[in-house]
Amino acid sequence: MLIRLKDVTKxxxxxxxxxxxxxxxxxxxxxxxxxxxxxxxxxxxxxxxNVIGCLDRPTxxxxxxxxxPTTDMGAAALARVRNERIGFVFQSYExxxxxxxxxxxxxxLIYSKTAWWARRRLCHQVLERVGxxxxxxxxxxxxxxxxxxRVAIARALINNPAILLADEPTGNLDSRTSQEILGLFDQLxxxxxxxxxVTHEASVAVHARRVIRMRxxxxxxxxxxxxxxxxxxxTAPEPPAxxxxxxxxxxxxxxxxxxxxxx
Amino acid sequence: MILxxxxxxxAQLLVQSAFLALGQIRTHKTRAALTTVGIVIGVASVSTVIxxxxxxxxxxxxxxxxxxxxxxxxxPDRPDKGxxxxxxxxxxxxxxxxxxxxxxxxxxxEQVTRVGFMNRxxxxxxxxxxxxxxxxxxxxxxxxxxxxxELGRPFSVIDEDQARPVCLLTPKxxxxxxxxxxxxGQEILLGSRLFRIVGIVEPxxxxxxxxxxxxxxEACIPFMTAWKMGQPWMLVIATSKSTELSxxxxxxxxxxxxxxxxxxxxxxxxxxxxxxxxxxxxxxQIAMVITIVxxxxxxxxxxxxxxxxxxxxxxxxxxxTREIGLRKAVxxxxxxxxLQFLVEAVxxxxxxxxxxxxxxxxxxxxxxxxxxxxxxxxEHYHAYIPAWAVVLSFGFAAGVGIVFGxxxxxxxxxxxxxxxxxxx
Numbered sequence: 001m002l003i004r005l006k007d008v009t010k011x012x013x014x015x016x017x018x019x020x021x022x023x024x025x026x027x028x029x030x031x032x033x034x035x036x037x038x039x040x041x042x043x044x045x046x047x048x049x050n051v052i053g054c055l056d057r058p059t060x061x062x063x064x065x066x067x068x069p070t071t072d073m074g075a076a077a078l079a080r081v082r083n084e085r086i087g088f089v090f091q092s093y094e095x096x097x098x099x100x101x102x103x104x105x106x107x108x109l110i111y112s113k114t115a116w117w118a119r120r121r122l123c124h125q126v127l128e129r130v131g132x133x134x135x136x137x138x139x140x141x142x143x144x145x146x147x148x149x150r151v152a153i154a155r156a157l158i159n160n161p162a163i164l165l166a167d168e169p170t171g172n173l174d175s176r177t178s179q180e181i182l183g184l185f186d187q188l189x190x191x192x193x194x195x196x197x198v199t200h201e202a203s204v205a206v207h208a209r210r211v212i213r214m215r216x217x218x219x220x221x222x223x224x225x226x227x228x229x230x231x232x233x234x235t236a237p238e239p240p241a242x243x244x245x246x247x248x249x250x251x252x253x254x255x256x257x258x259x260x261x262x263x
Numbered sequence: 264m265i266l267x268x269x270x271x272x273x274a275q276l277l278v279q280s281a282f283l284a285l286g287q288i289r290t291h292k293t294r295a296a297l298t299t300v301g302i303v304i305g306v307a308s309v310s311t312v313i314x315x316x317x318x319x320x321x322x323x324x325x326x327x328x329x330x331x332x333x334x335x336x337x338x339p340d341r342p343d344k345g346x347x348x349x350x351x352x353x354x355x356x357x358x359x360x361x362x363x364x365x366x367x368x369x370x371x372x373e374q375v376t377r378v379g380f381m382n383r384x385x386x387x388x389x390x391x392x393x394x395x396x397x398x399x400x401x402x403x404x405x406x407x408x409x410x411x412x413e414l415g416r417p418f419s420v421i422d423e424d425q426a427r428p429v430c431l432l433t434p435k436x437x438x439x440x441x442x443x444x445x446x447x448g449q450e451i452l453l454g455s456r457l458f459r460i461v462g463i464v465e466p467x468x469x470x471x472x473x474x475x476x477x478x479x480x481e482a483c484i485p486f487m488t489a490w491k492m493g494q495p496w497m498l499v500i501a502t503s504k505s506t507e508l509s510x511x512x513x514x515x516x517x518x519x520x521x522x523x524x525x526x527x528x529x530x531x532x533x534x535x536x537x538x539x540x541x542x543x544x545x546x547x548q549i550a551m552v553i554t555i556v557x558x559x560x561x562x563x564x565x566x567x568x569x570x571x572x573x574x575x576x577x578x579x580x581x582x583x584t585r586e587i588g589l590r591k592a593v594x595x596x597x598x599x600x601x602l603q604f605l606v607e608a609v610x611x612x613x614x615x616x617x618x619x620x621x622x623x624x625x626x627x628x629x630x631x632x633x634x635x636x637x638x639x640x641x642e643h644y645h646a647y648i649p650a651w652a653v654v655l656s657f658g659f660a661a662g663v664g665i666v667f668g669x670x671x672x673x674x675x676x677x678x679x680x681x682x683x684x685x686x687x
Binding site: 050053055056075076079080082083084088090094096098107108110111112113116155159 | 268272275276279286290585586588589590591592593594595596597598599680681684
């Protein structure tokens with residue numbers, strides 16, 4: 001088992017109030033799964049993401065990553081786990097504006113044990129994998145949104161992480177570019193990459209093989225894609241069609257409606 | 264190999280942090296320049312003060328050395344108390360034979376000369392020079408005073424034994440009497456006695472500190488000749504075998520002289536033995552104290568500069584909160600973040616130190632020019648920043664960077680990555 005969360009709670013203190021962001025959550029994810037975590041804002045999906053990504057430690061419960069318990073690890077040990085086993089993709093890319101694509105991709109290697117002479121080659125390889133070998137020297141302000149997210153994905157992949165964690169990876173992209181990025185995720189999944197993607201958009205979630213729905217810090221539905229309601233609406237993930245606005249339209253409004261309903 | 268891995272990775276991280284810091288400084292040139300002003304001023308003033316002091320110290324030391332740091336002066340001296348405090352001068356003063364055995368009894372003494380002083384008018388034909396200093400010397404005098412005979416010959420044993428009327432002149436004295444360049448064999452009147460010139464002796468060493476006002480118009484005659492002419496006031500100059508032995512030589516001479524002069528135990532000395540080395544070490548001590556005090560005072564301005572560094576590093580940390588969050592998310596350990604910001608502060612300070620040293624170098628050459636133009640006798644004065652001051656400046660600058668960069672760096676290292684990534 002790659003990810004094993006057991007009775008995980010996370011309590012934040014906001015003044016006198018105690019907020020249970022995660023409330024006894026139990027979840028297993030195996031190798032080469034493609035999981036979408038859905039839920040309204042405030043349902044705890046970001047907190048779950050942070051816990052899985054070792055950015056945050058649960059208040060109680062246990063988290064094993066690849067068979068190793070992480071609950072008692074110190075800050076340095078957790079940093080090492082993030083460096084070697086986790087690849088993050090953020091909604092707003094989080095690229096360093098002063099660095100070109102190559103340097104941005106190289107960033108995790110700086111904190112790893114990779115020798116400097118091996119870094120260049122690794123960066124080129126992974127940039128090629130995300131289809132950006134012709135944008136190596138470009139800075140983020142010279143790249144489009146989709147290209148920026150590809151750089152970010154390349155950066156996440158550079159250390160061959162056990163899990164690729166993506167938090168609303170298409171949130172800042174138009175629908176066509178979103179589909180391109182999701183296509184890249186599909187390709188990575190086919191190559192054996194474990195992916196956990198947090199989203200509230202059904203059009204994103206349909207790319208996954210398993211959909212986890214959260215509410216109030218708990219999993220309330222955990223089904224393979226075939227059994228989840230979204231696959232009822234859209235039987236198969238569609239490739240980005242030329243002029244795909246038409247097909248996108250209803251799905252978008254659907255997800256938005258879902259959001260409003262739950263919040 | 265495994266043992267080497269840790270230090271190598273650290274070195275790699277250090278180099279990367281340094282490059283990163285340089286990039287950061289390049290993007291904020293004006294800010295970096297303004298921030299380091301304090302450090303620049305601090306380092307510049309410390310280095311300039313040290314340079315000037317070093318120049319002064321070396322100037323004085325070279326004077327000491329030219330004068331001879333292993334010299335001992337033995338002079339008669341009436342004691343302040345005891346039965347001899349009212350002794351007449353002829354009891355206190357030295358006589359030549361008192362020093363006959365000094366070298367045999369004082370093993371640390373290398374050379375000894377008796378020196379008598381007289382003032383005479385010199386006549387040559389119809390020309391005369393008044394008030395010429397006449398030195399009555401022993402042969403060792405040339406080596407002790409480092410004034411050798413440039414032309415002709417020094418006094419011989421026969422000159423000494425028979426108290427012959429022979430003399431040496433300085434070039435100035437020769438010129439004043441308008442003698443030929445090669446005037447050896449000529450006879451001059453020294454006072455009322457005829458002396459034959461046997462050589463030309465080197466003039467007194469140029470010195471700003473010692474022998475000021477001493478005329479270069481001098482004549483030397485054998486000591487015994489002078490003694491027989493009229494028992495001049497005399498002292499004894501000795502050299503020890505080395506500067507380190509000067510205190511020992513001093514003790515030996517004192518012991519020897521007390522016995523020769525029949526002083527009973529408890530009687531005060533009727534003479535003084537002065538050692539130049541004592542003044543030298545005192546001077547060195549004073550110079551050191553001045554250097555330390557000046558560096559300390561000016562070092563305070565470095566601390567003021569340090570506060571500027573801390574301020575700008577805090578700004579840098581809060582500006583780059585998201586970057587710190589990202590770096591942590593991709594696996595930067597807190598120590599790596601700490602190192603990055605610390606290195607940035609240190610690099611900033613080192614650049615300030617470099618600029619400060621360049622400013623100090625400019626000041627130093629300016630001071631050198633002013634001193635050379637404005638003060639006579641200072642041709643040999645040369646202020647410069649010694650290597651240790653360069654090292655010290657960089658060390659101090661780095662220290663300021665570490666001390667004042669620590670708080671911002673710790674702040675960065677302790678940032679919660681989730682909070683940092685949410686930061687706007």
